[in-house]
Structure formats: structure tokens, C-alpha cells
Amino acid sequence: MMQTSTGIMDPQAAAHHAAQIVKRSGTSFAAGMRILSRERREAMYAIYAFAREVDDIADEGGTYDERMAGLKEWRAEIARVYQSAPQTAVGVALVPAIRRFDLERGEFELLIEGMEMDVEGPLIAPSHARLMAYCRRVAGAVGLLSMPVFGAGRGDIEDRYALALANALQLTNILRDIDEDAQMGRVYLPAELLNAHNITTRDAAAIVSHPALQDVARSLGREARGWFAEAQALLVHLNWRDVRPALLMMGVYERYLRMMEERDFAQGTPIKLSKPAKLGIALRYLFVPPRAPAGKGA
Template sequence: MNAELEKAHDHVRRIVEKSGTSFGLGMKILPEDGRRAMYGVYAFCREIDDIADEPGTEQAKRDGLDKWRKEVERLYQGQPEDLTMVALLPAVEAYDLPKQEFIELIDGMVMDVDLDFGRAERLDHSGLHLYCRRVAGAVGMLSIRIFGEPDATQFALAMGDALQLTNILRDIGEDADEGRIYLPIDMIRAEGITATDPKEIVRDPRLTAVCDRIAEEADARFRDAEEQSRRHDRRKLKPALVMGSIYRGYLDKLLARGFADPTATVKMSKAAKATRALRAMMG
């Protein structure tokens, strides 16, 4: 391995370790080449997500995301410049990773910017599922190739929906504080909620019904993912099943808590995550 590639692999590994992501548990069980590939995918997601989430002007965010579009093009021309993309080059070649899925991820971040700066209506129900497809489904579609089960597309999309919907339900309060709400605006309005400020929306008791329905959708997508996994080699899908188990635990906690106060914090200890991960690996 040349010095530049070694430096790139160290770069993406540090991004994963610094993030403390729960996804690290699933990635650690992969063989070295697969783990390095997933670290590259995660680092790419982290870097574009930071552009959308961190303070900055609308133009700066759009320019930053456009820079990553150009980086994707350079990656697929075999001439990456950014360290994250240098780390991804062997994975693109070894696992035939589709360029369009990286573009989908960037488009998902553009949706975040559009929401932040009023360049689009808040997400309706179909928009929410497009968002899930872009920011989570795309990761799944890349991951199944790295896992060695590229035909498991329906599993990848179901799991992506389940994870993202759970994440949205878990982070309602945090997102509202940042001026965002990902719950479908058409469902919110159907409950008679007319507020436009996310902080006001999340305090309205009528929002409980919307949260309940999204939780039902997340539960259904977890069940879809489980069913789809049994049509493929589950041993290869174990990293995703580990993550699914952890996030299923979050959804169970949310359902047990209920959505009378959707901003209430739900946490899971490292020990609880490790236990769920172990059960998924042995299942």
C-alpha cells in the first residue's frame, strides 16, 4: 500500500472513531478490506452531512456540496484528490460501487439546505420517503455491495427507511431546536396543526398522532427488512443486521415512552447496544 493510500485510510478511520457512531459496531465485524471500504463510505457521509448541519450561509453550503459532486466525478475518473475519496478508490473498483448512490447522498444534503433556508416546502409524506431513500437508502445500496450481497436491494431500502425514520423520531426535539422538522407537513396539517415554527409544532399535543403513524411505518420497515434478509445470505448481511438491532432497540424505547412529549430524550447505554449487537451477530 502506498503512503498516500495509507494516509487516506487513517483519515477515514479517525473520522469514524471521532464520531462515536453506533455504526462502528457493525463495521468492526467486517474483514479488513470491507471495513476500510465502509469507513470510506461513512467518512463521505459525515463530511457532506457536516456541510448541511454546521453553521454557514446558504451559498457556502451549496458551494461545499458542489465541491463534493466534483470530487465524486474525479473519483470515478480514477483521479481523486480529497483524502476521503482516495480511501474510497479501492472500494469503488473492488465492489463496483454505483456513482449515482453518492450523488443521491449529496442530493439528500441539498434537501436539508433547502429546508434550512426556506427554498422548499417542508417535507410532505412522499418527500420524507424520498429523503430517506437519498440519505439512508443510498448508504444501504453501497453497503450491500461491500458486504458481498449486491442483490439484496429490497433489504437495503427497507433497512434504510427503518433506520432513518427511527432516527427522525428520536431526534425530534434536537431537530426542532435547529429549525427543522422532518415529520410530514401534510400529516401535521391534517391533524389541524397550523403552526409554522418547528418548536411550536413539536409542543402541540396533536403531533402525537403523526409520530404514532411514522413509528408504525418504521416498525413495518424493520419487519420488511427482516423478511427480506431471509431471502439472502444473512451471514453477509450481519453488519446491517447489527445496526438494525440497535436501532430497533431505539424504536422499542420510543414506543414504550410514547409521543405525548416527542422531544423527550431516549438513550441507550453502550452495554445495551453491545448486547443487542451480540445477539444480532449470533442470530
């Protein structure tokens, strides 16, 4: 549940608290955040810490009523944050980020909506439209909040890039975590793809053990690949140096997708990257921007 701060927490203590949440999470996104200036890095830590807090409530917050109440508390906290009256450490950390980078309140609320979708579900074989609505909330919102913090700002191209990359990352994450999600009773694979491959059951365990699951994953993998291609095509209209943290994330998750493609989306040992492999990707994407595929445009 949401942890309330006592009294008015010092902003630097709050920033340290957010940074510790990022550190404990072991997220692949941490490397991208660390290359930012202190002000931008602390803003990203605050955004990620908020996302981690609400995600933990959706996944581990107790009963349905307790989890929905926890998310409702965060809705109220976001309202207080925008009134400069936060009551949590993460809320205190968010205030300067919102002021400095003019972050939109609606994106924080959309992220909470995405967590509510998980609690209300669990999502099992959602329609493709519902899956993409979920991606917009849990990944797209973070992408759009991140762009001004990175230094890219907001605009048509910037927003399209952020959302395309968010879709690519989220679909790749779904494909990588099929078994893990099923253990929580969730199957994010869209109903249309399951039906097309004659998987009509809506039992999570039965879906992931179905012999046609590999065909479904392969199809969704092609969609994820298409979103990566769109993000790369849009990148030519941006200053790649302004989105270097996003490029690091893009590089790691594109490698995850490629590894799944190389084994033709066969299920089995979870896909993982070693620290040296991640470092190699980070160095490449820090200094050499990925090129858009020939013939691709925005």
C-alpha cells in the first residue's frame, strides 16, 4: 500500500528515496536514466518510482478491494502533488519534476488506469483494441512523461516516437513474460490471435501449454517488430542525442525480441541478457544511433 511520509519530507531525501526504488528494482531502464544530468535523472527516478509503486499495488497489494483502494489513494496523491501538497516521499520527489518539465497530470492518471485494468481483470486474452489501450496506459504514459525529461520535448513526431517505442517495449515484455504472467492468471495475448490459431480456452495454464502458442507468439512478435521499425523511422526526425536514454531501452528490448525470433518464439528458458551484453548495447546506442530501415519514413 502507499507509504505516507511523516511531516514535510526534505526534497533531497525524497529524491534519494525515489533513487533507491529504482536501484532495488533492477530495471533495465536504470542505465538510460544514469546518463542524464542530475535534475533530469532525479525527475526520471521520480516518474519510475511512481510507476513502480502503483505496479506493486496492482501485483501485490492484497485483495481486490485493498488494491483498488491503494490505487485510489494514488489518484488522490497525484491531485495533491499538482497542488504542491504531497503526502508521500514519491509525491514529494515528483513535485519539482512536474514543475520543471511541465508534465501532464493526465498521463499519471492513465498509468493508474492501466494498473486498475490489471486489478479488475485479470486480463486474459483481451481484444487487440483492449490490449493496445492497456499498452497506452502502462507504457505509453511513461513514454510521454519521459520525453520532456530527456530533453526532446513534446510534439507530433516526439509523441508518435514515444508511443511507437512504448508499444514495442510492452509487446516485447509481454512475449518475454508469457509464463510468468500466466502464473498470476494473466495472458495478455490478444483474443483475435488466439482464435486465429484455434485456441479457444480462456484458462491461463491451458493457453500457455497449447501447442499453437508458438504460432501466436510469432504473430505478436511481428507486430512488436513493426513498432520498433516505426520508432526507428521516426527517429530520423529527432535529435538522437535528446533521446539517448530511450535508445538504450530500445537497444536492450530489441535484443530481447531478436533472441526470441532466433529461437522462433519457442517457449522454455526465460530470455535474459548478461550485464556485459547490456553494457555493450548501452555503449553502442550511446554513441551510434540506430539507422532507420531503408525506405522507411515517418
